[in-house]
Amino acid sequence: MNIMNSLYRLFQGRHGSLGSILLLAIILMVVMPMMFDIYRLNLAGRYLTYAFVALGLVLCWGYGGILSLGQGIFFGIGGYAMAMFLKIEASDPVSTSIQSTPGIPDFMDWNRLTELPWFWVPFNSLTLTIIAVLVLPAAFAYLIGFAMFKRRVSGVYFAIITQALAVVLTILIIGQQGYTGGINGITDLRTLHGWDIRDDSARYLLYYLNAILLIGCLLIGRWVLNCKYGRILSALRDKEDRVRFSGYDVANFKIFIFCLAAFISGIGGAMFTLQVGFMSPSFIGIVPSIEFVIFAAVGGRLSLVGGVYGALIVSFAKTMFAEAYPQLWQFLIGAVFIVVVLVLPYGLASVYGRYGRRLFTPVKDWFSKRKANSSGASAGLKEKRS
Amino acid sequence: MSGFSSQELLAIFAMQGFAGVSFFSVLLLMALGLAIIYGQMRVINMAHGEFMVIGAYATYLCSITFGALPGMMDYYLFIAIPIAFGSAFIVGYIVELALIRHLYHRPLDTLLATWGLALIMQQGFRSAFGAREVSVAVPGWLRGSYRPTMMIDIPLNGIAILVLTLLVTLGVWWFLYRSRWGLRVRCTTANRDMSGAVGINTKRVDRITFALGCGIAGIAGAAFTTISSTGPTSGSLYIVDTFLVVVFGGAGSLVGTIASAFSIAQAQSLMEFFLGSSMAKVLTLLTVIGILLIRPEGLIASKVRR
Numbered sequence: 001m002n003i004m005n006s007l008y009r010l011f012q013g014r015h016g017s018l019g020s021i022l023l024l025a026i027i028l029m030v031v032m033p034m035m036f037d038i039y040r041l042n043l044a045g046r047y048l049t050y051a052f053v054a055l056g057l058v059l060c061w062g063y064g065g066i067l068s069l070g071q072g073i074f075f076g077i078g079g080y081a082m083a084m085f086l087k088i089e090a091s092d093p094v095s096t097s098i099q100s101t102p103g104i105p106d107f108m109d110w111n112r113l114t115e116l117p118w119f120w121v122p123f124n125s126l127t128l129t130i131i132a133v134l135v136l137p138a139a140f141a142y143l144i145g146f147a148m149f150k151r152r153v154s155g156v157y158f159a160i161i162t163q164a165l166a167v168v169l170t171i172l173i174i175g176q177q178g179y180t181g182g183i184n185g186i187t188d189l190r191t192l193h194g195w196d197i198r199d200d201s202a203r204y205l206l207y208y209l210n211a212i213l214l215i216g217c218l219l220i221g222r223w224v225l226n227c228k229y230g231r232i233l234s235a236l237r238d239k240e241d242r243v244r245f246s247g248y249d250v251a252n253f254k255i256f257i258f259c260l261a262a263f264i265s266g267i268g269g270a271m272f273t274l275q276v277g278f279m280s281p282s283f284i285g286i287v288p289s290i291e292f293v294i295f296a297a298v299g300g301r302l303s304l305v306g307g308v309y310g311a312l313i314v315s316f317a318k319t320m321f322a323e324a325y326p327q328l329w330q331f332l333i334g335a336v337f338i339v340v341v342l343v344l345p346y347g348l349a350s351v352y353g354r355y356g357r358r359l360f361t362p363v364k365d366w367f368s369k370r371k372a373n374s375s376g377a378s379a380g381l382k383e384k385r386s
Numbered sequence: 387m388s389g390f391s392s393q394e395l396l397a398i399f400a401m402q403g404f405a406g407v408s409f410f411s412v413l414l415l416m417a418l419g420l421a422i423i424y425g426q427m428r429v430i431n432m433a434h435g436e437f438m439v440i441g442a443y444a445t446y447l448c449s450i451t452f453g454a455l456p457g458m459m460d461y462y463l464f465i466a467i468p469i470a471f472g473s474a475f476i477v478g479y480i481v482e483l484a485l486i487r488h489l490y491h492r493p494l495d496t497l498l499a500t501w502g503l504a505l506i507m508q509q510g511f512r513s514a515f516g517a518r519e520v521s522v523a524v525p526g527w528l529r530g531s532y533r534p535t536m537m538i539d540i541p542l543n544g545i546a547i548l549v550l551t552l553l554v555t556l557g558v559w560w561f562l563y564r565s566r567w568g569l570r571v572r573c574t575t576a577n578r579d580m581s582g583a584v585g586i587n588t589k590r591v592d593r594i595t596f597a598l599g600c601g602i603a604g605i606a607g608a609a610f611t612t613i614s615s616t617g618p619t620s621g622s623l624y625i626v627d628t629f630l631v632v633v634f635g636g637a638g639s640l641v642g643t644i645a646s647a648f649s650i651a652q653a654q655s656l657m658e659f660f661l662g663s664s665m666a667k668v669l670t671l672l673t674v675i676g677i678l679l680i681r682p683e684g685l686i687a688s689k690v691r692r
Binding site for chain 1: 428430485488489493494495497498499501502503504505506508509512513622626629630633662664665667668671672674675678679680682
């Protein structure tokens with residue numbers, strides 16, 4: 001009974017209705033695979049990896065009030081961890097026999113390295129790689145968060161410092177070409193434990209894995225927001241001093257949500273590498289990091305599923321427009337930034353909240369009427385018996 | 387470092403130091419405008435780099451039009467600098483009127499909106515001037531260099547930019563601390579409601595302040611053309627550094643901004659010689675972030691109560 005109760009409580013809550021997540025799951029798992037060919041579906045899978053980051057931003061920016069302009073860092077760490085493993089597998093001694101040192105990645109050979117650097121060694125094993133994907137982004141976020149929030153750095157300063165960190169990481173990766181692959185990134189990734197990740201069946205499988213992980217992260221985020229922690233989080237966003245005076249250690253709450261956002265972004269990065277087959281510094285720096293923010297802003301910074309829709313809509317629009325009118329696209333995305341901030345601070349989700357909900361009210365009314373009828377009928381039955 | 391004699395090291399320090407001075411000048415001019423805007427109105431202007439590019443393109447247009455006239459080539463800069471200031475000022479005024487006005491008290495949202503503005507402006511430059519970088523013909527009297535000893539060689543245009551920067555800084559100081567307008571600006575920063583109550587038109591003050599900050603970025607653009615070529619995205623390269631300068635110096639403090647611009651530019655330029663430009667940049671940024679964690683209020687904290 002107790003378990004049933006807690007299970008039931010898991011499905012209750014004010015934030016992120018389960019219906020919306022269910023609808024999203026149906027769209028991702030049934031509608032999109034039916035509508036798109038494998039090329040488009042792979043593209044959609046790639047955009048869904050951005051949705052992980054947008055979801056993280058909804059949690060830490062929308063609910064925690066922490067705007068990070070460096071989410072690309074965590075996306076990048078997750079992506080690079082996965083890419084390093086795949087690259088080591090791709091450069092086995094046989095296929096790299098033309099190099100002067102066979103068995104190391106090609107860009108290392110070009111930069112006259114003769115053995116694998118120490119920080120590449122753990123990525124020989126898949127288990128360690130998966131642990132790295134899950135732990136490294138959050139650990140890094142913990143370092144940043146601990147240093148900043150304990151010193152009560154917040155708001156604008158935090159945004160600018162995280163942006164500077166994203167720049168630092170990009171410059172570092174581009175500068176240390178021998179160790180990181182430089183500006184080209186880590187390319188030519190083909191197999192995962194001998195399993196070709198580039199053929200169609202693998203792409204389908206990865207797409208579904210990606211969608212399931214995304215739904216899982218949505219549920220985690222929903223659970224976090226609906227338990228007591230979520231209440232405190234919104235409270236400290238709105239009136240930080242008051243929460244502090246009530247005796248809470250505000251810094252720890254902020255660190256946690258920042259780490260959670262980083263953890264989710266890292267998973268997105270790893271899935272990106274698997275589906276696209278390369279990773280490069282152009283997904284870490286200022287521009288991608290702000291793009292992630294725009295996904296969350298367009299979808300709605302207070303809506304868990306909003307971030308996913310935002311990532312999908314903006315990215316698809318970008319692909320379609322940027323192919324046809326590359327010049328128009330920059331004007332358009334700039335205008336979207338301004339319009340969203342000026343007119344729709346809570347994104348598309350607020351449009352739905354204002355107008356779309358009416359579309360569903362007849363359905364809901366019908367359901368609740370039926371429920372009322374049936375419960376009324378059973379009540380009547382009970383009366384008769386007694 | 388062991389490979390250099392002490393005299394060579396001295397010359398390297400002098401020359402790299404002076405290369406840092408040109409960087410310092412542009413950085414300071416950019417940061418002055420941004421510090422005024424951020425310190426006064428708490429608006430994060432991500433499009434600040436694009437206002438600099440407006441100034442740079444204005445200078446470029448001036449050099450084309452006046453370069454065609456005989457005998458004017460040497461003096462066009464004196465016309466170009468006011469024009470650069472004016473054009474950035476006007477655009478800034480319009481932007482405040484149309485966009486920034488609606489976003490006070492939402493600093494994080496100004497950041498996003500001005501980023502959108504920056505994208506639009508970049509594409510505007512690209513449509514108007516093409517994606518290729520343009521460069522300005524430097525007048526003859528700026529081309530030489532000054533050689534105090536055999537090993538030290540200091541380009542004249544660096545000295546000219548430094549003088550310009552000092553003049554602008556003096557001008558900003560005079561404007562903020564010695565003029566009637568500056569009094570109103572500082573008054574509004576200190577207490578907006580009270581300033582309104584004593585009859586200061588705070589909205590007008592905001593508008594002029596924002597436009598002025600953009601205008602100074604325009605002057606930075608004019609200075610920028612003499613040391614580098616201008617492209618549509620030149621401004622975005624400077625924006626992160628400039629923000630760090632403002633935050634590091636302590637927002638709202640003129641002396642702090644100068645000190646932080648100087649230390650960041652010098653540190654980067656000196657390290658560049660020994661470590662290469664990318665590592666120098668990484669180390670500088672990390673050091674600044676580290677110091678900011680120890681002193682979040684910046685080098686010199688403003689004494690304004692908020």
